[in-house]
Amino acid sequence: xxxxxxxxxxxxxxxxxxxxxxxxxxxxxxxxxxxxxxxxxxxxxxxxxxxxxxxxxxxxxxxxxxxxxxxxxxxxxxxxxxxxxxxxxxxxxxxxxxxxxxxxxxxxxxxxxxxxxxxxxxxxxxxxxxxxxxxxxxxxxxxxxxxxxxxxxxxxxxxxxxxxxxxxxxxxxxxxxxxxxxxxxxxxxxxxxxxxxxxxxxxxxxxxxxxxxxxxxxxxxxxxxxxxxxxxxxxxxxxxxxxxxxxxx
Amino acid sequence: xxxxxxxxxxxxxxxxxxxxxxxxxxxxxxxxxxxxxxxxxxxxxxxxxxxxxxxxxxxxxxxxxxxxxxxxxxxxxxxxxxxxxxxxxxxxxxxxxxxxxxxxxxxxxxxxxxxxxxxxxxxxxxxxxxxxxxxxxxxxxxxxxxxxxxxxxxxxxxxxxxxxxxxxxxxxxxxxxxxxxxxxxxxxxxxxxxxxxxxxxxxxxxxxxxxxxxxxxxxxxxxxxxxxxxxxxxxxxxxxxxxxxxxxxxxxxxxxxxxxxxxxxxxxxxxxxxxxxxxxxxxxxxxxxxxxxxxxxxxxxxxxxxxxxxxxxxxxxxxxxxxxxxxxxxxxxxxxxxxxxxxxxxxxxxxxxxxxxxxxxxxxxxxxxxxxxxxxxxxxxxxxxxxxxxxxxxxxxxxxxxxxxxxxxxxxxxxxxxxxxxxxxxxxxxxxxxxxxxxxxxxxxxxxxxxxxxxxxxxxxxxxxxxxxxx
Ligand SMILES: Nc1ncnc2c1ncn2[C@@H]1O[C@H](COP(=O)(O)OP(=O)(O)OP(=O)(O)O)[C@@H](O)[C@H]1O
Ligand SMILES: [Mg+2]
Numbered sequence: 220x221x222x223x224x225x226x227x228x229x230x231x232x233x234x235x236x237x238x239x240x241x242x243x244x245x246x247x248x249x250x251x252x253x254x255x256x257x258x259x260x261x262x263x264x265x266x267x268x269x270x271x272x273x274x275x276x277x278x279x280x281x282x283x284x285x286x287x288x289x290x291x292x293x294x295x296x297x298x299x300x301x302x303x304x305x306x307x308x309x310x311x312x313x314x315x316x317x318x319x320x321x322x323x324x325x326x327x328x329x330x331x332x333x334x335x336x337x338x339x340x341x342x343x344x345x346x347x348x349x350x351x352x353x354x355x356x357x358x359x360x361x362x363x364x365x366x367x368x369x370x371x372x373x374x375x376x377x378x379x380x381x382x383x384x385x386x387x388x389x390x391x392x393x394x395x396x397x398x399x400x401x402x403x404x405x406x407x408x409x410x411x412x413x414x415x416x417x418x419x420x421x422x423x424x425x426x427x428x429x430x431x432x433x434x435x436x437x438x439x440x441x442x443x444x445x446x447x448x449x450x451x452x453x454x455x456x457x458x459x460x461x462x463x464x465x466x467x468x
Numbered sequence: 469x470x471x472x473x474x475x476x477x478x479x480x481x482x483x484x485x486x487x488x489x490x491x492x493x494x495x496x497x498x499x500x501x502x503x504x505x506x507x508x509x510x511x512x513x514x515x516x517x518x519x520x521x522x523x524x525x526x527x528x529x530x531x532x533x534x535x536x537x538x539x540x541x542x543x544x545x546x547x548x549x550x551x552x553x554x555x556x557x558x559x560x561x562x563x564x565x566x567x568x569x570x571x572x573x574x575x576x577x578x579x580x581x582x583x584x585x586x587x588x589x590x591x592x593x594x595x596x597x598x599x600x601x602x603x604x605x606x607x608x609x610x611x612x613x614x615x616x617x618x619x620x621x622x623x624x625x626x627x628x629x630x631x632x633x634x635x636x637x638x639x640x641x642x643x644x645x646x647x648x649x650x651x652x653x654x655x656x657x658x659x660x661x662x663x664x665x666x667x668x669x670x671x672x673x674x675x676x677x678x679x680x681x682x683x684x685x686x687x688x689x690x691x692x693x694x695x696x697x698x699x700x701x702x703x704x705x706x707x708x709x710x711x712x713x714x715x716x717x718x719x720x721x722x723x724x725x726x727x728x729x730x731x732x733x734x735x736x737x738x739x740x741x742x743x744x745x746x747x748x749x750x751x752x753x754x755x756x757x758x759x760x761x762x763x764x765x766x767x768x769x770x771x772x773x774x775x776x777x778x779x780x781x782x783x784x785x786x787x788x789x790x791x792x793x794x795x796x797x798x799x800x801x802x803x804x805x806x807x808x809x810x811x812x813x814x815x816x817x818x819x820x821x822x823x824x825x826x827x828x829x830x831x832x833x834x835x836x837x838x839x840x841x842x843x844x845x846x847x848x849x850x851x852x853x854x855x856x857x858x859x860x861x862x863x864x865x866x867x868x869x870x871x872x873x874x875x876x877x878x879x880x881x882x883x884x885x886x887x888x889x890x891x892x893x894x895x896x897x898x899x900x901x902x903x904x905x906x907x908x909x910x911x912x913x914x915x916x917x918x919x920x921x922x923x924x925x926x927x928x929x930x931x932x933x934x935x936x937x938x939x
Binding site: 267268269270271291292293295296297301302304307308310311312313317318319321322325326329361362378382 | 859860861862864865866867868869870871872873875876879880882883884886887
């Protein structure tokens with residue numbers, strides 16, 4: 220589904236990602252862990268197509284057989300890529316309902332489908348809300364405006380449930396969530412899991428991986444994946460930290 | 469009719485026009501009013517029309533507007549065969565207003581030009597009011613519109629012949645909003661000077677919607693003065709909607725005079741216009757006054773919008789708050805000049821002022837000058853101005869959900885403007901303006917086809933449903 224080969228990314232002339240390889244197939248869940256500032260969010264931003272910051276100096280990314288780097292941000296989303304933001308953006312004046320309706324319809328249009336009916340849309344909203352346990356009144360508010368940290372994260376998963384992506388990248392969706400919210404969010408992600416889609420979870424905490432069980436755990440360190448293992452690697456990292464990896468690099 | 473040619477200075481021609489037409493201009497005057505007109509003309513002779521050397525006009529250039537040829541009328545003028553009922557039909561669903569119409573600055577009515585309602589409310593033509601209610605007229609006319617503010621105000625005070633007159637007696641709460649629709653529609657270039665007078669008695673209440681529209685593409689110069697007296701503990705909720713053609717020059721001076729405990733909310737929505745200059749003067753003439761002065765402007769092409777706000781805190785314990793927001797596209801230009809004056813006695817004043825702009829191109833410009841002049845020490849005042857582009861991270865966020873660049877921009881621009889639109893307290897009006905702003909941002913709104921509040925010359929029906937999916 221997604222294949223990254225020898226990716227090099229610089230920000231303001233400073234190399235952040237330094238030769239990264241990653242293969243993801245449909246049905247898989249990959250966890251990416253690693254110390255602060257090693258380029259996890261940068262990788263997520265590059266996959267989502269964020270413009271104006273990243274300089275991709277080398278390497279390639281293919282997604283469903285297409286050259287991903289050729290696609291503008293919105294086409295990547297329409298092709299099924301979803302980024303759950305580490306820091307969701309507040310957009311005063313745009314209601315979540317309006318935001319989601321516009322997004323759903325644009326994606327449908329891209330796929331040659333007719334606009335969603337008001338009834339179907341509302342039904343979808345209700346289902347998505349239930350999935351992540353968010354209250355009705357939240358969706359009448361402006362996108363993320365004045366939301367608590369946890370509400371923002373839940374809102375990301377709500378959007379994911381609305382858009383039903385093929386490849387979801389969840390960038391620290393667990394941070395800021397209390398233990399109950401964490402379970403709800405994790406169950407939501409698990410419920411959306413299928414053989415056709417894949418998930419990348421970026422996290423600092425092994426705890427999340429008890430709920431969203433990964434097939435692979437990667438350690439991103441100074442711009443490279445330095446170790447890949449099964450879910451037990453997360454436990455090892457939790458116990459030992461990252462220092463021991465330095466000697467292995 | 470008089471023709472003002474472009475070969476001589478317009479100011480000199482206006483002075484001559486005044487002197488040559490004393491009989492027409494003074495015909496309904498008491499000696500007192502005639503004196504006021506003469507004084508106003510003397511001030512105009514001294515000030516002339518403003519030019520760029522004048523600090524307050526540095527960023528608004530009227531040369532072209534003042535050098536064109538215009539027709540000037542001392543009596544109502546309409547194009548032949550015009551269907552007034554059609555032009556002034558207003559079809560905002562669920563908006564019930566008491567509508568009064570002005571065509572080319574002249575009051576239009578079938579019933580004698582003025583109506584006195586059972587509750588004592590008077591609505592009608594200024595010219596008729598001058599004859600039928602001389603006491604009210606003399607007491608207020610020209611009292612608040614200060615000649616010294618600009619040559620335009622002085623000239624209007626000298627020439628004013630018609631406009632709208634509204635009187636709300638003490639203790640009367642007017643239920644239905646009053647809507648003034650001022651349409652400019654002529655087959656020649658035209659110079660219009662109308663003068664509106666609105667008087668609110670003690671403890672009274674009024675919602676007033678003032679619409680300025682063009683329904684053609686003829687050049688015009690409109691010099692409007694509106695004087696508003698807000699009596700003790702009275703409340704005015706005022707809206708000004710502007711949708712003029714690209715060769716219209718509109719000079720719109722509003723003078724609000726607030727007595728103690730009164731409340732004013734005024735909201736100016738500019739959707740289109742060649743050159744629009746709004747001057748808002750608020751005089752707080754007693755304690756505990758409150759004024760909210762809001763505005764939103766959407767300009768593109770070579771349009772020019774200039775909002776001037778002057779709030780005079782003359783008494784203690786008053787509050788004023790200003791917020792103007794604008795989206796400036798293409799080579800358009802926006803000017804904002806806010807001036808808050810807190811006089812020495814005006815302790816415990818709260819005064820806020822803010823102007824926020826989004827520039828969509830490199831060629832668009834904004835000149836924003838908030839200004840505080842404070843002579844009291846126990847006050848809370850603040851001002852701010854921002855000029856920026858659409859937020860990059862917000863654009864990324866929206867696009868990352870599959871929304872196109874154009875629609876993402878639209879959503880952000882609309883959200884920016886909505887902060888002002890959401891203050892509209894007349895719900896059907898809010899829905900309609902909201903719709904118009906969306907149309908405007910999509911480039912689908914134009915004068916003639918879809919004027920602010922009437923939809924007369926259109927062939928196709930307007931669809932009022934807001935298609936959420938399209939914004
Ligand atoms: N917009 C930017 N401008 C400048 N530097 C940036 C920008 N975005 C990221 N960086 C830098 O790139 C490096 C990697 O940042 P990134 O956000 O990818 O780290 P991360 O692994 O997600 O860290 P964390 O665990 O703290 O979220 C950091 O040194 C950061 O300062
Ligand atoms: Mg990060």
